[in-house]
Amino acid sequence: MKYENITEGRFLDRPNRFIAHVEIGGQIETVHVKNTGRCKELLVPGAQVFLEKSGNPARKTAYDLVCVNKSGRLINMDSQIPNKAALEWVKAGHLFTEEVQVTPEKTYGNSRFDLYACSDRRKAFIEVKGVTLEADNVARFPDAPTARGVKHVEELIRCMEDGYEAYLLLVIQMKGVTRFEPNWDTHREFGETLQKAQKAGVHILAYDCLVEPDRMEIQDPVPVRLERD
Secondary structure: OOOEEEEEEEEEEOOOOEEEEEEEEOOEEEEEEOOOOOOOOOOOOEEEEEEEOOOOOOOOOOEEEEEEEEEEEEOOOOOOOOOOOHHHHOOOOOOOOOOOOOEEEEEEEOEEEEEEEEEEEEEEEEEEEEEEEEEEOOEEEOOOHHHOOOHHHHHHHHHHOOOOEEEEEEEOOOOOOOEEEEEEOOOHHHHHHHHHHHOOOOOOEEEEEEEEEEEEEEEEOOOOOOOOO
């Protein structure tokens, strides 16, 4: 996934979850934040950030904040890019050995999953979660309680019971992490649901990403640790 018209800036503050104030070229701009999560460990005053300039002159905000430098590590924080990167990645043959037809936003029963992959050999639902939270080189999800995330994992279990393959793909939007684990302190139920899903046969996969100011690409597998200390 590539961005166009990337500009560097300095983060100042975030009045609400949708916008931030960023200094760009000596001017203070109100920009759109493409992640409604808390991201408090990323968006700290003075942080180097990267923004994509919009080509739409009618927009209220001219820039989208998409990437941040956290202590020398670039972290993509665009909540829309993991699904797009996962679609490219699966289509390119990185998840399955055979060629598959991939459909985004596939409805099944009362559920809608991010991706559906099918071939003569398989029918698989894939739910994608972007991960931006990191501490001591460990990636964790979620950064806030997520009833929606629990529901998605439970629905993957139901897909398994109905004879489909089911995957939870955790797209870690950075390099250099040693493992992924649930954020037990923030949402214990999500971690317990992951454990339940793994026992039911849901494939829980984590991959890191090559992140540059103007692009993000899914790259290498990361160990998943679901045991709680």
